[in-house]
Structures are given as structure tokens and as C-alpha cells.
Amino acid sequence: MLVPLSSILTKESFECGDIFSLPLLGKWAKSSGFSILQILPLNDTGFGKSPYSSISAFAIDPIYISLKKLGIDLVSRKSKIVSSQINQVRIRELKLVELRKLFVSDREKNGQLADRFLSEHSWVKGYVCFRVLYAESQGKDWALWPEDWKDPAKAKEYVFSNFKEEALFWTYLQHIAFQQLSDAKRELEDIGVFLKGDMPILTSRNSADVWEHSEYFELDLQAGAPPDAFSDEGQNWGFPVLNWNILRQTEFSWWKERLQYLNYFFHLYRIDHVIGMYRIWAIPSDQTSAKFGWFHPQIGCSRSQFSEKGLDVDDFVRRKLIHEFKKDSFIFYWDFWKETSWSELSEEIKAKTFPLSEINLKEDEVIWAKSGEEILSALDGFADAVPCAEDLGAVPGFIRDSLRKRNTLGIDVIRWTRSLENGNYIEPEGYRQTAISVLSTHDTTLALDWWMNLSSGEKEYAEKFFFTDLKKEIPTSPSETLEGLLDFSFSTNSLFSIQILQDLLFTGKNSILENLSAHRFNVPGTPEDKNWSYRFSFYVEDLLEDEKLTQALREKLVRSRRIQD
Numbered sequence: 001m002l003v004p005l006s007s008i009l010t011k012e013s014f015e016c017g018d019i020f021s022l023p024l025l026g027k028w029a030k031s032s033g034f035s036i037l038q039i040l041p042l043n044d045t046g047f048g049k050s051p052y053s054s055i056s057a058f059a060i061d062p063i064y065i066s067l068k069k070l071g072i073d074l075v076s077r078k079s080k081i082v083s084s085q086i087n088q089v090r091i092r093e094l095k096l097v098e099l100r101k102l103f104v105s106d107r108e109k110n111g112q113l114a115d116r117f118l119s120e121h122s123w124v125k126g127y128v129c130f131r132v133l134y135a136e137s138q139g140k141d142w143a144l145w146p147e148d149w150k151d152p153a154k155a156k157e158y159v160f161s162n163f164k165e166e167a168l169f170w171t172y173l174q175h176i177a178f179q180q181l182s183d184a185k186r187e188l189e190d191i192g193v194f195l196k197g198d199m200p201i202l203t204s205r206n207s208a209d210v211w212e213h214s215e216y217f218e219l220d221l222q223a224g225a226p227p228d229a230f231s232d233e234g235q236n237w238g239f240p241v242l243n244w245n246i247l248r249q250t251e252f253s254w255w256k257e258r259l260q261y262l263n264y265f266f267h268l269y270r271i272d273h274v275i276g277m278y279r280i281w282a283i284p285s286d287q288t289s290a291k292f293g294w295f296h297p298q299i300g301c302s303r304s305q306f307s308e309k310g311l312d313v314d315d316f317v318r319r320k321l322i323h324e325f326k327k328d329s330f331i332f333y334w335d336f337w338k339e340t341s342w343s344e345l346s347e348e349i350k351a352k353t354f355p356l357s358e359i360n361l362k363e364d365e366v367i368w369a370k371s372g373e374e375i376l377s378a379l380d381g382f383a384d385a386v387p388c389a390e391d392l393g394a395v396p397g398f399i400r401d402s403l404r405k406r407n408t409l410g411i412d413v414i415r416w417t418r419s420l421e422n423g424n425y426i427e428p429e430g431y432r433q434t435a436i437s438v439l440s441t442h443d444t445t446l447a448l449d450w451w452m453n454l455s456s457g458e459k460e461y462a463e464k465f466f467f468t469d470l471k472k473e474i475p476t477s478p479s480e481t482l483e484g485l486l487d488f489s490f491s492t493n494s495l496f497s498i499q500i501l502q503d504l505l506f507t508g509k510n511s512i513l514e515n516l517s518a519h520r521f522n523v524p525g526t527p528e529d530k531n532w533s534y535r536f537s538f539y540v541e542d543l544l545e546d547e548k549l550t551q552a553l554r555e556k557l558v559r560s561r562r563i564q565d
Contacts (some may be wrong), residue, residue, distance in 0.1 A: 002040075002501065004521060004534070006021070006063065006088070007065060007536055008025060008536050009540070010540045012068040016091050017184050023184055023191065024540040025543075026038060034552045037196065038197075040442060041054065042060050042197075044059040045088070051200075052202075056127045057200070058123045070102060081538065086534075092437035100169060117175040127209075129152070132166050133145065142210075178264065185265050189267075193266035195266050197270070199272060199275070200272045201274070203243070221238045222285055224236040234281070234291045236289065248277070248374075252379075260383055264383075269383075269389065271379075277300070279295045287481035291333060293329040299363055301329070311353060316353070337350075360535060383554045388411070389403055389411070391410055392441070403528075409436060413440070414437060414447075414489055417437075431494045433493050437494035438497070439489050446500070446502050446512075451481055451482075466484055482513070483507070483552075487559075505549065506552075510537075510542055519534065520534070
């Protein structure tokens with residue numbers, strides 16, 4: 001099962017889920033028949049909220065530290081959960097007050113623990129120095145800091161000369177988080193449950209990693225996604241593009257350190273946007289629309305190739321149909337043929353020009369495949385944790401082939417898994433074995449919400465496929481619908497089947513069958529402050545007492561032969 005850790009409380013949590021939630025949730029998972037507990041990234045988000053836009057690729061957000069495990073009896077304002085939203089800033093600030101009291105209660109001992117942690121993990125000094133200056137500047141982008149602060153070497157000296165106590169405090173917090181999360185992993189092992197983490201491929205520009213190692217990033221480019229059926233402008237995520245050439249020269253040392261740190265906590269991990277390991281959609285930093293980007297890296301079309309066809313390359317630049325992304329090399333903008341400036345060209349010029357937009361595509365794909373496989377093979381050697389690739393969206397065939405060849409686990413979302421030939425849903429036995437079947441992800445609507453909003457014709461087809469063809473009665477209630485969809489996902493050929501917690505709550509006193517959109521984690525493309533704050537209305541202890549749901553889930557897993565009774 002999948003759950004953002006902050007969303008699920010125990011009765012010992014302070015207003016949001018924390019590391020203490022994991023063993024208890026694992027206990028319920030095991031009793032229900034599950035063996036994998038997946039969580040979203042736990043990285044420090046600073047003044048932000050998105051777990052995929054953190055200020056460190058390593059540091060754990062102190063909001064996840066369990067105060068109970070430290071003997072701090074700070075209780076929530078209300079004994080009953082009355083709001084489905086949490087206030088991360090408020091919770092973090094209140095926790096930090098208590099954690100600071102703990103730190104100064106035995107300054108000498110805790111300072112020694114911090115010093116030892118600093119010596120054991122090379123990323124920590126850069127992070128804590130950035131964290132101190134980030135707080136001092138109230139989250140202002142480091143590019144706007146005073147010149148001496150922009151220089152990591154000078155800044156580290158400055159912080160440890162003027163803010164050493166504060167730097168050691170933030171180090172101490174990482175020591176605590178490390179101990180608690182590695183202990184939770186061992187407790188889950190004892191229960192018989194594996195913990196799956198999440199590794200974002202990209203890093204916020206305003207982060208300790210980009211500040212300290214700017215050479216690992218191409219700061220003049222932003223990552224995103226090209227236009228598609230859902231967005232004419234595409235997506236501009238604003239994250240700097242990784243400089244794989246420099247990372248390759250270091251033998252991927254930054255990635256090695258990341259994976260080795262994750263290995264302390266997780267048995268499996270999700271590689272966010274694995275396509276980016278092969279190639280990424282890159283947008284110039286002075287552009288906002290993603291339609292002015294290109295697949296990076298690529299060969300492009302040379303000035304001489306335009307000239308050979310008697311075409312004026314500068315005219316195409318003026319018409320904003322192409323872009324010179326490096327000297328004498330050009331890319332064609334996405335959907336350039338839809339532009340008015342294209343329609344103004346003669347048919348003869350169009351006929352000569354269009355082939356140039358794909359002139360080196362095959363060569364690019366060979367380079368991309370080789371690069372991605374090199375990177376993923378390197379990651380394989382850095383940790384024991386099992387990688388699971390997030391390969392959703394418009395994934396090119398060469399990447400699918402590459403992942404299949406490597407036996408790298410992918411993800412198959414039931415509602416999107418259809419035949420490329422006729423668009424029909426795929427039978428359970430047709431699913432990839434090297435994949436994880438899911439009804440929903442943290443970025444989608446809930447499964448039941450998707451079903452309820454199908455058009456009449458699509459609904460009839462879905463009812464026939466998921467129920468009638470499987471000799472099941474067409475559902476007459478939301479509970480029956482969700483139950484049937486779960487049965488289908490569990491019956492697929494996929495090695496694993498991992499569901500978000502909401503999609504598992506089809507019965508019992510904690511079921512979620514109404515007001516479905518209010519239970520969503522994230523709506524991509526909408527402001528961050530509208531997302532990532534969801535909180536379940538019950539405690540983990542309530543799940544442990546929900547015998548009806550627990551037994552129903554276990555029976556489903558037995559019937560699907562996912563487990564033996």
C-alpha cells in the first residue's frame with residue numbers, strides 16, 4: 001500500500017503522521033496481507049510543501065521526527081481529527097521549539113552526537129549551512145544572497161564561525177531522523193513488511209545540492225514535459241536540468257551518496273521520472289512555456305543541413321519555428337507546423353523543411369538508450385534496495401524496450417493500461433510481469449472518482465470489461481465498484497500490486513466512498529499550496545481495530561493468490 005507519511009496519524013503523533021506511524025501501519029498492513037509499505041519522499045521541503053521540491057536531496061524533514069519516541073509529550077490541540085488538512089509550517093515550527101529544548105537540555109552530549117554525524121556523512125555540512133542561511137534569508141533563492149553566502153566554502157566558514165550552535169542543532173535533527181527511520185526499517189523487517197521509499201530525480205534550484213554543487217546542474221535550463229492532450233503549453237517544473245556529463249566524470253558520486261543514504265532506510269525505492277535518466281524535456285531558463293523546449297541532449301539539425309536544401313535557417317529562427325540551442329545546431333519547436341508562420345511558407349519549402357525536424361531522431365534514440373542504461377546500471381551498484389521505475393506518461397518505445405531488457409520494474413496504472421493497437425483495456429494476464437499494477441497514483445484522482453466520472457459509453461465498456469466479462473454482476477454501489485477494481489488489480493500478472501490507501505478503504509467504519517475529490521493528495525499543474533496537505537480522518541489504531549476491512553482485504557489477496565492463507 002502507498003501513503004504519504006504526513007497524512008496518517010497514530011494517537012501518539014503530533015497533528016500529522018511521523019516515523020512512529022510506520023511500524024504501526026506496517027502491523028496493520030501485515031494483518032491485511034500486504035508485504036510492502038510505500039511512502040512519498042521525506043526530504044526537507046523548507047518553507048514549501050511539495051515532497052518533490054525539497055531543499056535537500058538527502059535531509060529528512062524534521063516534521064517527520066516522532067516526539068513520542070524522544071519522550072516529548074506534546075499533544076495535538078484536539079483528541080479527535082476534525083480537519084482533513086494539515087498546516088506543515090505550524091506543525092514544523094512547534095516541533096522545532098520542542099526539539100530545540102531537547103538539544104540544549106544536554107548541550108555537550110547532543111553536540112558530540114551532531115559532530116559525529118557530521119563526520120560520518122559528507123553531505124550534512126553543506127545542508128546545515130544552507131539551512132541556516134536559508135532560514136536567515138527567509139527562504140530567498142540563494143542566487144539573491146550576499147556574494148560571500150553564494151560561495152559554499154566561504155559560507156561554511158561563516159556559518160560555523162557565527163552560527164555554530166544553530167548548525168549543530170540542524171545536524172542533531174538529522175541524526176535523530178536517521179536513527180528513527182533506520183529503526184523503523186528494522187521494526188518493519190521484524191513484522192515481515194518491506195519499506196519502499198521515493199527518490200525524486202530532480203532537485204529544487206533553491207536547494208543545498210544546487211548551491212553546493214552547481215556544476216552538477218545546467219542552471220540555464222529548466223526541466224518539464226512537452227505539450228500533450230492535457231496541456232497546450234506543456235509543463236515547466238522549474239527544476240534545473242542535471243548535467244550528466246559532469247556527473248559521469250565523477251562516476252556519479254552524488255547519486256552514489258544519495259542511494260547509499262536511502263539504503264539505510266528502504267528495501268525498495270521508486271525512481272521518479274525515470275525517462276529523465278535517458279533524456280529530459282529542457283526549457284531555457286528565460287522561458288515560461290514548455291512548448292519552447294526540446295529533448296535534451298540531442299544532436300539537432302545543423303546549419304549546413306539547412307543550407308544543403310537551400311533553406312534560410314535565420315528566417316526559420318525569426319519565424320520562431322526553430323531555436324539555436326548550441327552554435328550552428330537547431331531544434332524545431334514542438335508542434336511548429338501548427339504555427340501561423342509555418343502556414344505562410346510555400347508547400348515546396350515545407351516539403352524540404354519537415355524531414356529536417358526528425359533528421360537525427362534514430363541516432364538520438366541510440367544515444368539516449370545507451371546513456372540511460374549506463375546511469376541505471378551505475379545506480380544498481382550503489383545500493384541493495386530494489387529500484388522501481390516511474391515510467392508513466394508518453395514513454396517512447398526505446399525506453400520501454402530498455403527497461404524490459406534490464407528487467408527494471410515499471411508501473412502499470414489500470415485505467416491507462418490499454419492496447420496500442422485498438423485502445424482496449426488489457427486482460428490481467430497481459431500485464432507486464434516486471435511491473436507494479438496500481439489503480440491510482442498520488443497524482444491522479446481516486447479509482448472510484450475516475451469510475452464515477454466516466455462518460456456513459458466508456459462506463460458501459462468498462463462495466464463489461466471489469467465485471468461482465470469476468471462473470472461478475474455489474475456493481476450497484478460505490479463499495480462494490482471499488483471492490484471489483486481492486487480484485488482486478490490484484491489479479492494482474494504484475495509482480496507487485498501497490499494501492500494508495502484511499503483505494504483500499506471500500507468497506508468498514510473507515511471507508512472512503514463519498515466526496516472523493518476531497519481525499520486527493522495532489523492535482524498536478526495547480527498551486528503547491530492547494531496540495532500535499534491531506535490528512536486521513538482516522539488513526540492507524542482505528543485501522544488495526546477495523547476487523548471487517550482487514551479480513552476483507554486479506555480474503556481478496558488469498559483469492560488472487562497474492563498470498564497464501
